[in-house]
Amino acid sequence: MDRRRFLRLAAGGGLALLAAPTLSAFAAGDGPSPPALPKDLPKWLRNRDTNHVFWTRGRYNFAVYKIRPLALDLNAVSVGHAMAYEDLVTGKAHRLETETFARIDRVLKNPPRFAPSERFIGNTFSRRFGVLEQVFDSAHLLHTQTVDVLAEPSMTLAEKEAEVERLYQVYRTTLPTAITPLPLNMGYLYGQPYSRAFRDRFPKVNGLFWGYHWLQSAMYDVLYGHNLSEQQKVYEIIGDQYRRTELYRTDRFFMPMTGEVSPRFAARFPELANVFDNLHMLHDMVNDILVTPWLTEAQKDEQVTRAIWLVMEAAHAGHRPGDSPEPGGWRDYRHMEGMPGMGLMPDMSPNAMFMQGLGWMALGECHHCSMPLPEGAEAWRAHAVTADGWTMRVRCPLCARDMSLETKGRAVLHLTTEDPERPAVLLSDDRGNLTPASDRAGSVVFLEQEASHAACHEWSQAFTSRAAFDAFVAARPEYRGAKALTLAEWGERTGRKPDTYFRREGPPGNPFDGKAGGGKEVGK
Amino acid sequence: MKSTVATRRAFAARLSALALAAAAAASLAALPLPAAAHETDCPFCKLKVVQDTKEQDNEVALRYGRKRIEYRCVFCALSEAQTPQYPGDLTILAPSEKKGQPVVIERRGGAWSAPDGTLFVGVRASHDHCQVTYRAFTSRAAFDAHVAKNPVLLRDAKPLTLAQMVELAKPKQPK
Amino acid sequence: MNVLGRALSLAAMVTLFAFASPARAIDHDNIDAGRPLRFEDADSIAFRERAFEFGIAPAWPSNSRFGVGLSAEYLYGFALNSHFSVDFDPSFGGRAGTSDTRADFGRVGLGVFHNLNRETLNTPAFAVRADAYLPTARGSRGVDLRLRGIASRTLRGSERLHVNVDAAFRTGAGDGERSFVPALALGYTRPVGYPRRFDRTMLAEVTWRGGEEAGAGSAVGVGLGIRQQVDVRSVLDLGIQSDIAGGRNAARDDFRFVAGYSTAF
Numbered sequence: 001m002d003r004r005r006f007l008r009l010a011a012g013g014g015l016a017l018l019a020a021p022t023l024s025a026f027a028a029g030d031g032p033s034p035p036a037l038p039k040d041l042p043k044w045l046r047n048r049d050t051n052h053v054f055w056t057r058g059r060y061n062f063a064v065y066k067i068r069p070l071a072l073d074l075n076a077v078s079v080g081h082a083m084a085y086e087d088l089v090t091g092k093a094h095r096l097e098t099e100t101f102a103r104i105d106r107v108l109k110n111p112p113r114f115a116p117s118e119r120f121i122g123n124t125f126s127r128r129f130g131v132l133e134q135v136f137d138s139a140h141l142l143h144t145q146t147v148d149v150l151a152e153p154s155m156t157l158a159e160k161e162a163e164v165e166r167l168y169q170v171y172r173t174t175l176p177t178a179i180t181p182l183p184l185n186m187g188y189l190y191g192q193p194y195s196r197a198f199r200d201r202f203p204k205v206n207g208l209f210w211g212y213h214w215l216q217s218a219m220y221d222v223l224y225g226h227n228l229s230e231q232q233k234v235y236e237i238i239g240d241q242y243r244r245t246e247l248y249r250t251d252r253f254f255m256p257m258t259g260e261v262s263p264r265f266a267a268r269f270p271e272l273a274n275v276f277d278n279l280h281m282l283h284d285m286v287n288d289i290l291v292t293p294w295l296t297e298a299q300k301d302e303q304v305t306r307a308i309w310l311v312m313e314a315a316h317a318g319h320r321p322g323d324s325p326e327p328g329g330w331r332d333y334r335h336m337e338g339m340p341g342m343g344l345m346p347d348m349s350p351n352a353m354f355m356q357g358l359g360w361m362a363l364g365e366c367h368h369c370s371m372p373l374p375e376g377a378e379a380w381r382a383h384a385v386t387a388d389g390w391t392m393r394v395r396c397p398l399c400a401r402d403m404s405l406e407t408k409g410r411a412v413l414h415l416t417t418e419d420p421e422r423p424a425v426l427l428s429d430d431r432g433n434l435t436p437a438s439d440r441a442g443s444v445v446f447l448e449q450e451a452s453h454a455a456c457h458e459w460s461q462a463f464t465s466r467a468a469f470d471a472f473v474a475a476r477p478e479y480r481g482a483k484a485l486t487l488a489e490w491g492e493r494t495g496r497k498p499d500t501y502f503r504r505e506g507p508p509g510n511p512f513d514g515k516a517g518g519g520k521e522v523g524k
Numbered sequence: 525m526k527s528t529v530a531t532r533r534a535f536a537a538r539l540s541a542l543a544l545a546a547a548a549a550a551s552l553a554a555l556p557l558p559a560a561a562h563e564t565d566c567p568f569c570k571l572k573v574v575q576d577t578k579e580q581d582n583e584v585a586l587r588y589g590r591k592r593i594e595y596r597c598v599f600c601a602l603s604e605a606q607t608p609q610y611p612g613d614l615t616i617l618a619p620s621e622k623k624g625q626p627v628v629i630e631r632r633g634g635a636w637s638a639p640d641g642t643l644f645v646g647v648r649a650s651h652d653h654c655q656v657t658y659r660a661f662t663s664r665a666a667f668d669a670h671v672a673k674n675p676v677l678l679r680d681a682k683p684l685t686l687a688q689m690v691e692l693a694k695p696k697q698p699k
Numbered sequence: 700m701n702v703l704g705r706a707l708s709l710a711a712m713v714t715l716f717a718f719a720s721p722a723r724a725i726d727h728d729n730i731d732a733g734r735p736l737r738f739e740d741a742d743s744i745a746f747r748e749r750a751f752e753f754g755i756a757p758a759w760p761s762n763s764r765f766g767v768g769l770s771a772e773y774l775y776g777f778a779l780n781s782h783f784s785v786d787f788d789p790s791f792g793g794r795a796g797t798s799d800t801r802a803d804f805g806r807v808g809l810g811v812f813h814n815l816n817r818e819t820l821n822t823p824a825f826a827v828r829a830d831a832y833l834p835t836a837r838g839s840r841g842v843d844l845r846l847r848g849i850a851s852r853t854l855r856g857s858e859r860l861h862v863n864v865d866a867a868f869r870t871g872a873g874d875g876e877r878s879f880v881p882a883l884a885l886g887y888t889r890p891v892g893y894p895r896r897f898d899r900t901m902l903a904e905v906t907w908r909g910g911e912e913a914g915a916g917s918a919v920g921v922g923l924g925i926r927q928q929v930d931v932r933s934v935l936d937l938g939i940q941s942d943i944a945g946g947r948n949a950a951r952d953d954f955r956f957v958a959g960y961s962t963a964f
Contacts, residue, residue, distance in 0.1 A: 050780050050817040050824070054748035057964070062931050079897060103894055114928050116897035120728045120890055123857045127820050174746070251570075357565045359572070388567075408567050408593050408609070430609070431589020494590070 031294025032193060037306050042314060044131075044176045045305060051134050056145060056170050058163065060152035064144070067151055067231050069239045070219060074144070076111035077212040080104040081283075082122035084205055088290045089125045097204050104208060108247060115144075128301070132286065135177045135308055139279045142171040143216060146272065150223035157225060157421045161268070168272060172313060179278045180313040181271030182321055183343030185332035189281045189310065190254070190346055194295065194303065198287035203250040209287065211247035213280045214256040214389070218242070220265035221384065221391050221414070229438035230425040237410045237427065238386070246389055253356050253512035255280050259342035259363065260355060263393045264414065266341030267379050270321070273341030278311040285310075338364020338373060347511040352504060358390065360506040367392045368399035369453035369498035380420050381457070387411035387428075396460035398448055398495045404428045405494060412437075415462040417444065418472070422464050426487070434491040445469040446490040449482055453498040566596035568604045569651050581619030581626065582655055588614045598629075599646065599658035602693035605631065618660035621670065627660040629686065636690050643667045644689040647681050727928040728890055728900045730861065733770055735924040735938030735957040736904045738863045738886030741824035741851035743814045744963070748776040754936070754959030758793075761942070761951040764800060766792030770959075780814040784830075795942075796911060796950025799837070806832035806839060823852035834871060841871015857893065861886035865908075875913045882908035891925070898928035902938070916946010924957065933962040 055061055064071045087093065087100045119126040119133065126133045149155070149163045172178040190196070199206045222234050246256075258273035259266040266273035285307040289300050309315050310330060319325075321340055323333045336342045337351045342363065345353060352360050361367050364375070373393050374381045382393040383400045387407040394400045397415045404411035411428040424444040425437040436442045445466050449459040459479075463469040466484055473479045485493075566573050573594045574582040584595040588610055595601040598618040605614055613633070617626040629638045643664060647657040656674050661667040664683060671678045684692065732739040734752055744750050753771040760766065772786035788805035810830035818824035825848070832843035845867040853859050865882035872878040884906040891899045902924040909917045924938030936959040942951035 048816045048819070048822075050742060050814050052742070052745035052748075052776075053779075054745035054776060054963070056747075065931065079894075083894065107894065110895075112897045114898055114931055117726050117728065120726075120857045121893070121897070123853055124820070127818050127853065130817050130819060357570070359564065405591055406564075406593065408591070429589075430591070431612075432591040433589060492590075494592075 028294060028296045031292075034193060034295060034299050034303055035306060037302050038309060041305070041309060042176065045309060045312075047131060047134075050130075051175060053138060053141065053174055055141065056167055058145075058149070060148045060155065060163070061145070063148045063151040063153070066153065066228055067223075067235050070147075070151075070222070070235050072111035072113070073108075073215060073239060073242065074147075074219075075113070075115045076108045077215065078115050078118050078140075079107045079112065079121060080208055080212060082116075082118035082125070083107070084209070085118075085125040085290075086122040088287075089128055093202075093291055096202050101204050101208070104205070108208075108243070129286075129304055131177065132304055132308055134175060135179065135282070135312075136279070138171060138175050138177060139179055139275065142167060142272070143276065147219060147223065150220065151228075151231060153228045164269060164272070168269075168275075171275075176312075176314060177308075178313045179275045179282070179311050180316045181274050182316050182319060182333045183270075183274050183335035183340065184278055184281070184311065184316075185328060185330070185334070185344045186254070186257075186277070186281060187344060187346035187348075188329050188332060189278075189285065192285065192288070192307075194288045194292040195285070196288065197292045198284070198290075201291055204248075206287070207250045207252070208247055209283065210252050210255050211242065211249065213283070214246040214261060215242045216280075217256050217258040217276065218261040218386075218391070220258065221262035221386065224262070224265045224268070225380075225414070225421075225423055226425055227438055227440070230441075233427060233437040234386075234412050234425065237412055240410075241389055253510060254346065255284055257342050257345070259336065259339045261389070261391050263339065263363070263391055264380075264382070264384055266339060267382070267393075270335075270339075270341035274343065277341075277343065282307055282311050336363050338362060338375070345511070348506070352506050354506055354511045355390065357388070358392075360504040362504060363393075366395035366399050366453075366456075368394050368403045368501070369396075369456055370501045370504075371395050371453055371456065374457070381416050383416055384414040385411060386414075395453070396456035397446060397462050397490075398450065398456060398460040398493075399453075399498070401434070401491070401493070402495045405432045415444070417462050417464045418468050419464050424462050424464075426491075434487060436487065440464070442487070444487055446485040446487070447472070447479065447482055448485060448490060448493065448495075449479060450495055453500040456498070564594065566600050567593060568600035569596055569654070571596055571651060571654075574655050576619075579623065581623055584619065585617040585626075586610070586614060587617065588612070596651075597654035597658040598644065598660050598689070599654060599693050602629075602690055603695050606690070606693065607695050620660050620662050621666040622662065625662075627662060629660070636686055638686045642686060643683040644686070645670060645678060645681050646684045646689050646692045647678055649677055653677055727898055727926040727934045728857070728888065730886070730888055730900075730902065730926070731772075731774075731961070732863075733772070733957070734926070734934075734959050734961055735936040736884075736886065736902050736922040736940065737906050737920075738861050738884040738902075738904050739828075739849060740859065740861050740886075740888070741814055741818075741826035741849040743780050743782045743812050743826065744774050744776045746776045746779045748774075748782070748963050750774040750961060750963040752959060752961040754957055756955055756957045758795070758955035759953045760793045760795040761953050763793030763795070763798060766790055766794045766800065768794065782812050784808070784810040784812065786810070795952045796915075801837065803837045804835055806834065806836045806843065808832045818851060818853060823850045825850050839871070840873065841869065844868045844870065858887070858889045861888065869911075877909070877911055877913055880909045880911055882906070900926045902926065904940075910946065910949055912948065912950075914948060916949040918942045918945035918949040918951050920952075932964070933960060935960055 083104050084100060087096055145167050146164050149160050218238055222238050223231050258276050286304055289303045295303060319333055321333055321335060325331045332344060334344050334350050336353050344350060348354060351362055353363050354360050364373055366373055373395060383397060384391055384393050385400045385403045387404055388409055394403060400413045400415060404413055409430050413426040415424040417424060422440055424441040426434045426441060427437050428434050443465055445463045447461045447469060451459055469484045473482050564573060565571060573596050576582050584598050584601045586593045586595060586601045586605060601616045614631050616629040618629055620627045627638060627642050641663050643661045645659050645667060649657045656677050659670060667683045671681050729742055730740040731752060733754060751773055756768040758766055758768060768788060768790040770788045772784055774782050774784045776782045786808040789803060790805060791802045793800050808830050810828060812828040813826060815825040828847040830845045834840055845865055848864045850862045851859055863884040867880040869876060869878045884904055886902060886904045889901050891901045904922040906920040907917060920940055920942040922938055922940035924936060926934050926936045929935050938957040940955040941953060945951045
């Protein structure tokens with residue numbers, strides 16, 4: 001390959017997507033020059049210290065064990081990560097898809113009672129990539145403690161939100177190895193010369209990694225704003241989806257993003273969503289580096305250091321979400337419109353997101369009726385549907401119900417009410433029958449006076465009680481005489497195709513294959 | 525270019541006013557009409573579900589309890605219906621040659637049934653063409669007309685009964 | 700209150716404290732001195748971690764009658780890679796190196812541990828530890844100081860070798876007592892049950908320590924132990940030690956059993 005052409009294309013950010021099969025033909029040291037290490041890297045990026053940091057103390061620690069299947073699944077994720085990494089750096093990559101996969105799968109099916117230290121399972125990996133381990137450990141700690149806070153039944157929603165914010169501040173101020181909360185351009189990060197090497201060569205184990213990341217992202221909307229009963233019942237569905245389907249998918253175009261599977265959490269905590277997505281992308285980059293045959297071992301060490309630096313908070317100091325001094329490049333902090341907790345996806349413009357199996361959409365719009373979702377201080381009012389591995393925010397309860405009816409399998413409906421602390425969480429079985437996930441949803445009352453979806457957030461609503469319904473109706477003459485629907489009555493209904501729905505079209509083809517006309521505004 | 529989302533918001537504001545007035549005037553009873561709004565990929569073959577046109581229906585729907593799942597063709601729906609995911613009674617609404625009049629295929633107690641005279645075309649070809657190669661018809665005449673209209677893809681097509689079509693669609697990945 | 704009463708009260712208090720606290724797990728594969736064997740690894744506890752460890756050790760000294768040692772230690776990770784510790788080691792009955800069998804509160808120890816570097820593919824992890832033992836034991840004089848150098852290195856997989864080198868200085872050494880006492884411990888750790896289970900570590904050690912009394916020979920001991928994670932917050936440990944060889948008049952335990960509990964919070 002012409003080297004100058006290679007470098008020129010690499011600078012464009014999309015080459016690796018096309019060129020990976022060709023590049024894999026190079027032997028170690030004979031391939032193209034890997035990206036150069038930035039000059040003047042901070043000393044701490046090469047520190048020789050251990051730097052273990054303990055959990056922030058709080059009564060919520062280990063609350064995840066109240067949702068025991070989730071705790072066990074997460075314990076197994078720790079093992080799975082470490083086993084794969086250890087085999088990758090001890091010359092056993094050739095058996096990753098067979099023996100390693102089987103060994104990990106057995107742990108996933110028989111998860112350990114306690115989360116083991118990844119360092120002792122992936123001992124060689126930890127000794128070789130100690131700083132990376134520090135980055136992973138502290139971010140995983142943030143992951144874990146955030147889950148504990150959200151799972152703690154004795155805290156109010158406000159207390160939980162405040163504690164999650166505090167944990168984030170502890171995370172970013174304790175060690176210099178904090179990952180940036182800015183939305184990074186995923187296309188750039190996944191457009192390195194080595195990108196996709198792992199996915200292409202080890203689809204089954206890559207599927208496991210992306211399955212873990214699906215769980216580690218999806219768990220937040222399972223927990224956020226829900227009481228313990230709801231969390232436990234919702235996780236019955238989500239855990240089943242994870243263990244049956246998400247772990248073994250080899251057809252994903254891209255790693256799962258927090259905003260895709262926990263949009264409510266990502267909308268409320270965009271910094272955390274971005275940290276987690278950037279962390280998961282760092283995992284992917286490291287995987288790719290380790291299995292890229294044209295990198296020497298020394299080059300792999302350097303590229304891992306570079307990959308760490310690409311996502312460090314310190315590397316992006318002074319920038320704000322939305323800045324874009326290098327559009328399409330490293331310093332591109334634009335996010336998908338309507339979702340500040342999601343960086344730009346590969347070959348996509350801010351206003352159109354391609355979701356596998358669902359097509360093009362705008363994250364700020366209801367996917368059922370295409371109407372804008374509430375934003376800012378009102379963002380909590382968005383409802384949500386979880387089914388078939390995705391979670392979508394929708395504009396009204398009708399949209400949530402009907403969208404779940406149009407999707408195969410079990411579903412979860414998160415319906416907001418007039419009380420931000422009391423959503424109604426409903427479970428749909430695979431035939432579409434709805435049941436409340438906790439007692440508090442049993443008394444929910446619905447208004448549904450179907451009309452144009454331009455105002456569906458008005459005429460389709462859920463209330464915590466008949467009194468709340470009556471108060472709403474009394475204040476609005478247009479709803480005088482409206483019937484207060486019980487859950488059973490409301491669950492029997494089906495709405496019409498929303499008059500406002502329009503299908504968003506993006507460039508033809510699949511944007512994740514690097515062939516779409518990325519970066520352009522996408523219209524109807 | 526002006527943001528599409530912004531344009532939609534302006535549109536939404538105008539529609540909101542109209543809708544509120546409409547809501548005051550009439551309380552619309554929910555109708556059990558087909559309601560697939562968002563357009564998705566076929567759960568079975570993963571290709572896009574082809575939308576209905578003014579001239580012809582294309583969307584195949586599988587009703588399972590209160591669920592109504594759209595498939596790309598009758599082959600996909602019949603295939604998925606025979607997986608463990610759908611163990612009980614169900615109904616498949618397969619578009620026919622008549623716009624707005626789908627063929628209603630039912631499975632009750634494990635037995636399949638369809639209206640008398642129902643025939644299917646079922647020809648293995650690239651699944652990109654499944655709208656042509658797998659369809660339901662209310663009569664032999666309609667089947668013949670469809671074959672005549674697609675002489676290349678359906679050159680040797682024979683009409684299939686429901687039983688034959690169900691057998692043909694026994695779960696296998698579409699080509 | 701007599702010494703025995705005070706010790707039991709203390710043990711009861713710390714036990715209650717340990718079980719009542721919402722604590723975090725001490726990793727079963729993170730080895731601290733005395734839990735259950737003499738050696739420790741080169742890792743400090745985590746920054747901001749608090750840990751409490753206590754144990755009971757029935758022993759059969761070679762030149763005395765049966766006795767029981769208790770131990771309780773509090774650790775706090777006051778800085779990155781560093782921790783501070785306070786420990787108590789009361790005992791009842793016979794103990795090695797003395798004919799005194801009366802209950803003894805023992806010396807209170809204050810220590811600082813610092814991990815110098817993490818282990819890499821080429822370099823072991825190194826740590827230093829300094830302890831001062833206050834003269835709180837029956838008939839003790841002066842402050843005993845101990846410096847310990849620690850190295851930990853991976854052998855294969857997750858098997859690790861640990862070397863502890865001690866230099867103890869006794870500022871109040873009396874007639875017939877040595878003011879400098881060296882010691883050496885070689886430890887080996889290996890997680891047990893991998894890849895099916897991840898909650899258990901096996902330990903073994905060979906130790907050598909100089910005699911504390913003038914004219915007393917050194918003792919060579921061996922030990923075998925296990926650390927078992929029992930819940931997310933705590934680890935139980937069990938060990939058996941025996942001083943299998945020693946010079947003339949060496950302070951030796953024929954057998955010593957150790958059972959301990961560690962928790963972090």
